[in-house]
Amino acid sequence: MTQRHQIAVLGGGSFGTVIANIMAENNHDVCLWLRNSERADEINRDHINSAYLPDYPLNTNLKASTDLAESITGCDIVFMAVPSSSSRDVAAEVAHHINDNAIVVSTTKGIEHDGFKLMSEVLAEELPKARIGVLSGPNLAKEIAAQQIAATVIASKDEELNEIIQALLHCGNFRVYASSDVFGVELGGALKNVYAIMAGMAAALGIGQNTISMLMTRSLAEMSRFAVQKGADPMTFLGLSGVGDLIATCSSPLSRNYRVGYELGHGKNLDEIVAELGQVAEGVNTLKLLKQQAEELGVYMPLVNGLYDIIYTPKSINDVVGTLMFAEQSRDVEFTVK
């Protein structure tokens, strides 16, 4: 018989709710921590999170709480599913209540403003005794909630942690692969959000399949070039957390980042789009950080620069496309060419 774990999932948005529910279905004790007491009451009473996933019935084993101490105390596993802008603050609070050597898994696909830190790095600083992992992959929460088949990656150097998380989340429609490349898995999840904005914008302009293929493939090349410069293994980008998530997010209106791009492509203002979305589109923040970091490292990232120019400078989409198409002739898959 598999061990029954006591688990807290921090963040009651769409992804937090979905993973919490899978683990509750797998017969673990799961508490979803969220700030909104009406939503917590609704989950406990009606077993639904109507604000995020109104058609997704929740397992009656899944409890919700607005009390962080109550949610975490005694847990051996904690999942972080809050936006990157809140991760450090939440982790600092978690530090007061968490068991030594508990497992903490980040699901957040974003980058911290100061120092270009990924969330596992933030967690390691705030929770130095925790065993840390990262969960990332092509995981549009609404598709998982609709019981569509999906897969993800758990990444940690701690092989036992990987095995525990694989067993926790595995079910008939969700499969978990393992990796030891924490940095590569996490970086892929954060970077692809930027290219999803671009893909959404392109979709709004009615582009064809050749153009879509070019955009996605050159996005992967650009991400990989950046990753190599940061010391990451570009091969990880060929997996689910890299190209897999890039395809999902660049192809689906269920992605918030794609939707931001789609509205931009229709001429809407960014601030208005973000306010109307009401959920986190991490790519908006990541774009600025990525452009700055690429400049500091001297990495050539024409797609990132072009998107930045369209959003934050008076340059039009046509100006940027013109610049990209007449850039110096280049090699394909050049990041592997020595």
Ligand SMILES: NC(=O)c1ccc[n+]([C@@H]2O[C@H](COP(=O)([O-])OP(=O)(O)OC[C@H]3O[C@@H](n4cnc5c(N)ncnc54)[C@H](O)[C@@H]3O)[C@@H](O)[C@H]2O)c1
């Ligand atoms: N939705 C997906 O398909 C998906 C899949 C995989 C990973 N992710 C990543 O997971 C993270 C969360 O995504 P999501 O889809 O659940 O986002 P979301 O916007 O649906 O939910 C985030 C939740 O966190 C809450 N929150 C924000 N700041 C908080 C704070 N300081 N304390 C407590 N709660 C706070 C928000 O109120 C919201 O309920 C993102 O980084 C995202 O990239 C999302």
Ligand SMILES: O=P(O)(O)OC[C@H](O)CO
């Ligand atoms: O809705 P998005 O754009 O944050 O994308 C969600 C997930 O990252 C898809 O894997």
